[in-house]
Amino acid sequence: MEQHTDDINVPQILKNVGLRVTPQRDAILSHILKNRGHMTADDIYRSIQNVLPNLSVSTVYNTLKSFSEAGLIREIQFADAASLFDANAAPHHHMVCKRCGKLIDFYLPSTPNVTHIAKEANFHIEEMHIEVSGICSECANN
Ligand SMILES: [Zn+2]
Ligand SMILES: [Zn+2]
Structure with missing residues (x-):
């Protein structure tokens, strides 16, 4: 199922789960929904730091944590590796x-x-x- 990012209203998705819309949240969630798959906070930071030059890795990490608490994405922890954040929030x-x-x-x-x-x-x-x-x-x- 291919979804075009143009059809995805990121601010609306954030509002639906009760999160305030900020440029950081908007950019991070747009990136995840556009690329799908599994990524670390570091991957995301590197991919969007040109869009948001003032962004820090810890902001990305905290944002991902709040997304996963809101059920938008899923955090997967492997024993000895950095957490991966999964665009697929369904149990799998x-x-x-x-x-x-x-x-x-x-x-x-x-x-x-x-x-x-x-x-x-x-x-x-x-x-x-x-x-x-x-x-x-x-x-x-x-
Ligand atoms: Zn392989
Ligand atoms: Zn997965």
Whole structure:
């Protein structure tokens, strides 16, 4: 599903989730919605610092945090790497290529076994993210 950024009303999206519209939020969310995929705060900072020269990495990071709290994007934390921010806010999982680092989204209709196991252990699941590692098709063919 390709969406053109011209059709996306970023200030309206911000207002809908109760966030005040600022030039920083506008530029950061526009960048994410235009490029989709998964990115770190650093990636975003580098991509838009020419648009907003006074921007700092920590502002980008804090803005991304508020976006993910508002449910606009999703923060994914891997054990020892910087948080990735995912333009896809729907619950989903990732296949991670060990060679190029690419993340491929995948969906599971439900995870009944895990839910059952957690219940047995009296464990309250807040969030579930399955990370499958391997080699992507592009890397396998090269
Ligand atoms: Zn790969
Ligand atoms: Zn994803």
